[in-house]
Amino acid sequence: MRRLILAFAICASVIVPIFLLVLFPPWWPIALGVLALSHALVLWPTLRPNSQWLGPVMTSFEAGANEVWLTIDDGPTDDTPDLLDALDALGVKATFFVKGVLVEQRPELVRAMLGRGHTVENHSQSHPSGAFWCLPPGKVAWQIDRCSNALETVSVRPRLFRAPVGMKNPFVHPILARRGMTIVGWSVRGFDSFGDNVQRVVDRIVPRVTAGSIVVMHQGRGFSVACVTGVVRALQAKGYAFVVPAPERLNTKR
Numbered sequence: 001m002r003r004l005i006l007a008f009a010i011c012a013s014v015i016v017p018i019f020l021l022v023l024f025p026p027w028w029p030i031a032l033g034v035l036a037l038s039h040a041l042v043l044w045p046t047l048r049p050n051s052q053w054l055g056p057v058m059t060s061f062e063a064g065a066n067e068v069w070l071t072i073d074d075g076p077t078d079d080t081p082d083l084l085d086a087l088d089a090l091g092v093k094a095t096f097f098v099k100g101v102l103v104e105q106r107p108e109l110v111r112a113m114l115g116r117g118h119t120v121e122n123h124s125q126s127h128p129s130g131a132f133w134c135l136p137p138g139k140v141a142w143q144i145d146r147c148s149n150a151l152e153t154v155s156v157r158p159r160l161f162r163a164p165v166g167m168k169n170p171f172v173h174p175i176l177a178r179r180g181m182t183i184v185g186w187s188v189r190g191f192d193s194f195g196d197n198v199q200r201v202v203d204r205i206v207p208r209v210t211a212g213s214i215v216v217m218h219q220g221r222g223f224s225v226a227c228v229t230g231v232v233r234a235l236q237a238k239g240y241a242f243v244v245p246a247p248e249r250l251n252t253k254r
């Protein structure tokens with residue numbers, strides 16, 4: 001699919017418009033339309049989180065009865081110790097997708113995550129939210145490798161990568177494949193990066209969770225600990241158990 005989209009995009013953005021404009025100048029609106037379509041075909045799967053058009057994005061996992069996976073992005077941040085205490089009190093293991101630059105600054109917080117039995121994976125070096133989607137291949141590779149290198153200093157060899165804000169351009173999948181890494185999206189999110197209303201986040205997430213859901217939340221916002229606690233309690237009340245699935249159990253169904 002990815003190769004088909006890119007081949008079409010290259011043909012449609014260069015060859016077809018030139019061919020039409022040289023041989024049939026009055027057909028310029030068609031050339032313009034083809035050009036716009038070629039751009040849209042690349043931009044849509046790039047900007048749309050969890051789109052599978054450019055390659056597999058893991059959006060759920062093969063679950064036993066009522067199992068869900070809690071993933072927490074953007075750490076390690078100052079609230080990590082409180083968050084770890086809260087997860088311990090709730091009896092929950094999670095996966096932290098961390099930023100390399102913060103790992104370099106606060107490796108002791110990552111060691112604390114690992115020491116409490118959680119797993120830690122790659123969420124890019126500097127988390128360029130507004131630019132990751134349009135980075136050239138060298139910079140994409142740098143974002144991934146630099147974060148992996150930071151994690152190796154705390155004895156973690158990441159196998160999973162979550163793109164900043166879920167956007168991945170056509171370079172990301174081949175770069176990850178060469179490193180034996182898999183891109184992970186999510187099944188359910190609660191937009192907990194914004195606001196301070198715990199109940200609103202709980203109401204967004206909990207009704208949409210099913211067995212095998214990947215729930216994405218964040219840390220480092222003022223209400224993150226309360227937010228994670230509220231969502232976990234509500235899901236536990238519905239009978240869900242939290243697990244960290246092996247990468248082999250991940251799949252692309254939603």
Ligand SMILES: [Zn+2]
Binds near residue numbers: 164
């Ligand atoms: Zn993030």
